[in-house]
Amino acid sequence: SFFKTSYVLSALDILQPPQIDCFEEIYVITELMQSDLHKVIVSPQMLSSDHIKVFLYQILRGLKYLHSAGILHRDIKPGNLLVNSNCVLKICDFGLARVEEPDETQHMTQEVVTQYYRAPEILMGSRHYSNSIDIWSVGCIFGELLGRRILFQAQSPIQQLDLITDLLGTPPLHAIRRACEGAQAHIMRGPHKAPSLSVLYMLSDEATHEAVHLLCRMLVFDPVKRISAKDALAHPYLDEGRLRYHTCMCSCCFSVASGRVYTGDFEPTAVPKFDDSYEKNLVSVWQVKELIHRFILEQQQGSRVPLCINPQSAAFKTFIRSTAWHSSKVSKKDER
Template sequence: AAAGNPGSSSVFNLSHEVPSPAEMEPDRPIGYGAFGVVWSVTDPRDGRKVALKKMPNVFQNLVSCKRVFRELRMLCFFKHDNVLSALDILQPPQIDCFEEIYVITELMQSDLHKVIVSPQPLTTDHIKVFLYQILRGLKYLHSAGILHRDIKPGNLLVNSNCLLKICDFGLARVEEPDPSRHMTQEVVTQYYRAPEVLMGSRHYGSAIDVWSVGCIFAELLGRRILFQAQSPIQQLDLITDLLGTPPLSAMASACEGARAHILRGPHKPPSLSVLYMLSDAATHEAVHLLCRMLVFDPAKRISGSDALSHPYLDEGRLRYHTCMCQCCYSVPSGRVYTRDFEPPAERPFSHSYENSLLSVWQGKELIHRFITEHQQGKRVPLCINPQSAAFKTFIR
């Protein structure tokens, strides 16, 4: 994929000439999200297959500008084996022509949704090592003060060796400690949405991500969505069918309409025993941990960090650190294990810059400067080759 070659199969153009591999697989789309498209492409600097995410319409309005800048900064901030991070950012054009952002991340082979709906058998070992990695990544995010707000199987990327990474931070934000500060309810795909969000709570915390993981845990056990409703109200009804009618104390932050809907219905006893019927893998330990995650009251729901200490995950931890992780290593005399199996973030993620963003143009300048400074002293920068055949398909 030589620079400026219109016949190239690559969507990339190099800002400087460097040697390229003789053969490359063609670029292809691998995913579409609410805030962009992801392609599998070849990095012409080393021939490595990577994922290229396009963030379009960045500067339509101030809200979009802040959201994209937040996601971009998060991807550059993350340093964790179970959280997807930015490998590189493409060189931006002159600021007057700067309209979209391209981020390079590691290319993963599939996602957990595709695994769950496939005929691939899932053993208890599979489930434990997947759940361990999800919670390990979640502990890291929460320790940095970040709420993901859209944990679902499709946002959990996996490789054939069962390595898992949390991705898609388009809805992520920093946790708001002030309960008087209102937060949007337009978060989390409905099937994985926590009761407090369904009931219109104007403030929520990291417990919403733990609820989502609980739903995914049940889906791994039963190979079907646990709460598959047609509407948010029906979603809430399915949750109370399983957990029973919640006490008033668990609905303290709910909006009046949601609280009235629960109270005017018949009293429901909990029916948690049905969780044992999800599959043979739904052992007592598995159901015990699941019941700690699927708690109606977020104040009583187990945290991601505490869930990692549950005995159900002991085997998943051992398997992961014996042959899958990057933090432990083998020597002739045996395996050398890290001191901290589930390390927190080294520091909180800062979003103080957002309050100073008052216009789209100011945001454009900040993002342009951030990308330029991020690239300094690194490898030969990449930019898009708009003359390539692949690019025409990519933008379409």
């Protein structure tokens, strides 16, 4: 896979595909992770300050890598952050991801990010946005880790926006300059709200001054002024999380006789930008199918025996029904 970082779920293998005429599904084998952050948050499991710092450190490291590669995830939420019993965390589910768009005149999809974690610029109909929408989502998750409840839990996008302004106050006009006219009017005609950031200190005992300071840098109305993943990683709040991760959990540092050696900021400083230029030559679904089919077969070239689906598995019934249906279609075509 393109992503070469321990903070993003890796594709270990792909099942051998059938003949291209029957090729309708892709089975990807990934690393086994035992749970996700949503299940951890709603569980009775106690979350200490160390837990929160280690989780937040890994999320931001993953986002730093993705953003450096020019990728917007666009659906960062607890359910898309897989964890195991050792508190190792990996970002997954790139179904809404896309390459960043430097041209601000180009319109971008607005129905992205699960509502509770959706940045205000998207809620207000901005036609263009940056990777700072992912940082907003991380801020919401950070608050959720501290308080063990969803920070902005609303029934509609408008109510979502109202809950955000209840906490951050009414934004100045320049902070919502990219919002649609209707959203601007909704904000401006409402009563002026003062920020009530002191509420964040009441989330839990873990909401220290440093934690709230970092959280406030993430939850900024103006996306231009929102902290980046790189700068967030340099915040003093994460010093302990970085140390704990690299002394106990990571695979990037190595051990010597005298103890574990921390290799520091081990990710490459210049991550190659993701190249999606091949998409410009794709004009049909069949062409996409051919490209994927060829890619899988090329990946499986070598001496090893390719993995195949287990006929005893629950998924096999669906798989064989699909294959049989397409085979019958091909046979009828041949008869004609």
